[in-house]
Amino acid sequence: MKAVVHHQPEGFDGLKVTAMEEPTPGPGEVTVALKASGLNHRDIWTLFRKRESSDPVILGSDGAGVVKAVGEGVESFRVGQEVVINPSLGWPVKSEAPPAGFEILGAPTHGTFAEEIRIRAENVEPKPTHLTWAEAGVLPLAALTAYRALFTRGQVKEGEHLLIPGIGSGVATFLLQMAKAAGARVTVTSRSEEKRKQALELGADAAIDSHGDWAEQMKGEQVDLVIDSVGPATFDQCLDRLRPGGRLVNFGETSGKTVEIPLRPFFFGQFTLMGTTMGSTEEFREMLRFVSEHRIRPVMDRTYPLSEARQAFLRMEEGKQFGKIGFENA
The missing domain is CATH 3.40.50.720 (NAD(P)-binding Rossmann-like Domain)
Structure with missing residues (x-):
């Protein structure tokens, strides 16, 4: 599958669009065929952070799509269901600060700038019905x-x-x-x-x-x-x-x-x-209810295909955007 990865060297020179292996869900996991994803400043900062592994990592924390497959023990989602990705990993309930082990999706774990993603079922929620795919894809981290x-x-x-x-x-x-x-x-x-x-x-x-x-x-x-x-x-x-x-x-x-x-x-x-930074799964669900109740839509700046990832990154780096920059999969 096509994916936007960061490999070597550090910085923009390590940003590449390449083929990666399609994921298969394990126990408690789902595979989501991604329709859209969203760019955040974190994705730019990741290009310049040292990582323990030199293997290519798929960038991206925001995403929305359709459940393609479910792993053993997953009963909360069905194949074909429209969902959004919660990028907050290991923070289940609202608290004063995130617990030890908290991470954000997309480096060191594989993220959403790809055609598919494998993720724990507890990090998937039903997509707000009033949002387009592009809007849902850029919603999670910033909202x-x-x-x-x-x-x-x-x-x-x-x-x-x-x-x-x-x-x-x-x-x-x-x-x-x-x-x-x-x-x-x-x-x-x-x-x-x-x-x-x-x-x-x-x-x-x-x-x-x-x-x-x-x-x-x-x-x-x-x-x-x-x-x-x-x-x-x-x-x-x-x-x-x-x-x-x-x-x-x-x-x-x-x-x-x-x-x-x-x-x-x-x-x-x-x-x-x-x-403050990010939030818990409990707050993510509260946010989705608030967004749905008040019919809030992300302000969209521009969307790009994954093949034009560098142009999207540079637009954000230059501070030209007003609202969210997104990627859409064909």
Whole structure:
């Protein structure tokens, strides 16, 4: 079968489209014939991470398709059933942090950028019926990350004001839609005028220029909750826009790995700082119900065939996308 793999060397030079062996399900597993999958920043980072094995690994964490075969003992799914893949491995129930042994699908395990995948049955869920294949294929990782950040960690409430720095990523666009569905007000930031315009069309209450003075653009208003993935480039302005007692949830480091926290404003502000990543199977199911109830659809940027994987990776690397980049299988 055709698959997008990372082999040797590190970086984009190790990204290849090649033939891999078709998987056969073992006990407790299913094989899914994938209709679509979704690209995430994690897939780019994986190109530059050292792995214990030098064998080619199929990339990709997001996917949706049709059950092709079921292994011994699997009774929850039938051949022909339409499903989405839960990329959170080894995290069954909601908890303060993932348990030991937690992994994300797609390196070191074979992922979803292929025509088929073999996976544990507990990591497969029925596909939301209102979504197209392309939409379902890009849903899992970003929507799960957004759901846990917003509800489990951020504890957003109806009527609260949420700030999302760096609108445009898959997670950020899910955060915007989910927050609006929950009755929150949402302000977003972006350096791009076009992305600010798109965010307003998607439902944002306000969109400000990341390069400008946030306090001035927001007329001094502060927010209840910030959900950030940018890091040091915007961290000081994020803290400045938090009301006393406000919460900040971080799930990324796109502008760097280290921030300096001004302690006096932090402790006088009585702020709560939280980290988050991905989520549990329990939260994945909650997310699917929320998405179905509110008819939320992923914002689609572009889709590519697997044969054009490099073009898709480069588009994300250059930060040109608004919403999700996906792959579709013929």
